Amino acid sequence: MSAHLRLFLVTVIAGAAVAGCSSGGAGKDPAVARATATPDASTEAGRDIECTQREAHVLTTFAPAANDLVVGSISWPGLLGWASTDPAAPDGNHKIGAVVKAGKVVTVSVADGTAGLSYGQGWGYSPAPAVTFHACADADTAFIGGFHVPERRCVPLVITEDGMPPARITVSFFAGAC
Structure with missing residues (x-):
């Protein structure tokens, strides 16, 4: 399967998952409770x-392709191709799923505050x-x-x-080689 087709499928599945997920209330889910308590991302460390069930995610298979950015147990399908393309989102919000291997916990942070x-x-x-990211125990x-x-x-x-x-890595967002 081509990287473009995989990226398209991940985007379509992601959209369907978001459309079908509930976003209200601070029930028993600790992530939602934290979100309700601190909705302003500018004041939180992470x-x-x-x-x-309250978090939008899709169970999948971790099978990276040539244009995927892979670091340890996390990957972003097609992200390496973004260096040489035009931004798809003029508002700066670029959608791309993060895929984490089953049972793994991975933290990603922006080192210089230039992005979110x-x-x-x-x-x-x-x-x-x-x-x-806390992956599901039994599936990527x-x-x-x-x-x-x-x-x-x-x-x-x-x-x-x-x-x-x-x-420590540097990723190009539509800026050519870094």
């Missing part, structure tokens, strides 16, 4: 994205400086969301997961 991570249904997908998990990058730029990310040293 957020936990859990594998719960727009994951977390309970937060209305508002940008945050850091996100910790694609989390719905994306990046908020207001202009073409190279964005430094720090990715951490248990048992591995932090990975």
Whole structure:
């Protein structure tokens, strides 16, 4: 399956999952309770994205392709191709699912504050400086969301997961080679 077709399918499935998920209330889900208590992403250090019914996610298979950005147990389908394309979203909100291997916990943070991570249904997908993804225990998990990058730029990310040293990478968002 081509990378473009995979990206299209992930986007379609993600949209369907978001449309079918509830976004209200601060029931028993701790992520939603935190979101209700601190909805302003500018005041938070980061957020936990859990594998719960209240969080928009899709169970999938972790099978990276050539144009995917893969760091440890997390990948973004087709993200490496964004370096040489035009931004699809003039408002700076670029949708792309993050896929995390089954049972893994991965934290992604923007090292210099030039962008935001727009994951977390309970937060209305508002940008945050850091996100910790908690994959479902029994399946690879694609989390719905994306990046908020207001202009073409190279964005430094720090990715951490248990048992591995932090990975520091730079990702081009429509800015050519970084």
